[in-house]
Amino acid sequence: MATNQGEGNRGEGRAAQGAGSGNSQRAENATGQKTPAKRGFAAMDEATQRQIASKGGQAAHQKGTAHEFDSEEARRAGQKGGEAVSRDREHMAEIGRKGGESRQSANRGARQGAKEEKS
Numbered sequence: 001m002a003t004n005q006g007e008g009n010r011g012e013g014r015a016a017q018g019a020g021s022g023n024s025q026r027a028e029n030a031t032g033q034k035t036p037a038k039r040g041f042a043a044m045d046e047a048t049q050r051q052i053a054s055k056g057g058q059a060a061h062q063k064g065t066a067h068e069f070d071s072e073e074a075r076r077a078g079q080k081g082g083e084a085v086s087r088d089r090e091h092m093a094e095i096g097r098k099g100g101e102s103r104q105s106a107n108r109g110a111r112q113g114a115k116e117e118k119s
Helices: 002-021 046-063 071-086 089-118
Strands: 026-028 034-036
Touching: 071 089
Parallel strands: none
Antiparallel strands: 026 034
16 A cells, blocks of 8 residues: 555656646747647748648649639629628628718718818
């Protein structure tokens, strides 16, 4: 039984040591929570990612397996996206509100300019 306690203590020591030393592959976000470190493609800078992705696209075109949108397919995809966005009524109301505010301020500016010209 003494052997089991000794093993348990060693295990606890490792757990405590691991918790105190931290994990170099994790980063802390703004809320203080640990997040996994970026690895592989995600860890690369954006220019390198684009370069690699471009090579993949070129290879697919050369092989003849690349997908190309025709105008009808692009129209349908855009329509689906519009339908999905328009289901969110709160989002659509916000868009309308911003548009109304923008138009109102543009009209005020135009009227102000016309008043200054008359003076």
